Amino acid sequence: MKPIDADTQAIIEVGADATGDDLYRAGLACSTGQGAPLCYVQAHKWFNLAALAGVAEAKVYRRELSELMSSAEIAEAQAGAREWMTAAVHGKRRTGAAPRKADAETETRPEPVVEAEAEPVAA
Numbered sequence: 001m002k003p004i005d006a007d008t009q010a011i012i013e014v015g016a017d018a019t020g021d022d023l024y025r026a027g028l029a030c031s032t033g034q035g036a037p038l039c040y041v042q043a044h045k046w047f048n049l050a051a052l053a054g055v056a057e058a059k060v061y062r063r064e065l066s067e068l069m070s071s072a073e074i075a076e077a078q079a080g081a082r083e084w085m086t087a088a089v090h091g092k093r094r095t096g097a098a099p100r101k102a103d104a105e106t107e108t109r110p111e112p113v114v115e116a117e118a119e120p121v122a123a
Helices: 008-012 020-032 040-052 056-066 071-089 101-106
Strands: none
Touching: 020 040, 020 056, 040 056, 040 071
């Protein structure tokens, strides 16, 4: 593993091509406030993703963070990890920042397209 350094902020903006080590370092940065804002929710999310990518140390840190977090914070972190994975699967580049609640509430969704049956033409 590479140590946290001045370039760690760029790690927080990990894309779909991130390695398990990238995800783990993002978790370290968020959990310590070194190179990224201190945020246990984001740290838990990154450790969760790193654990899924096979980084054993990430499981330990995720468990330790869980003991310091509320159930609501853990649920938020898990939702963030699911969102990141969904975006990665669809090939979209994701940054570490979770969408702000205000953005999610005001997001507009297109109306579903329903095809109408053709009317018979009168002769």
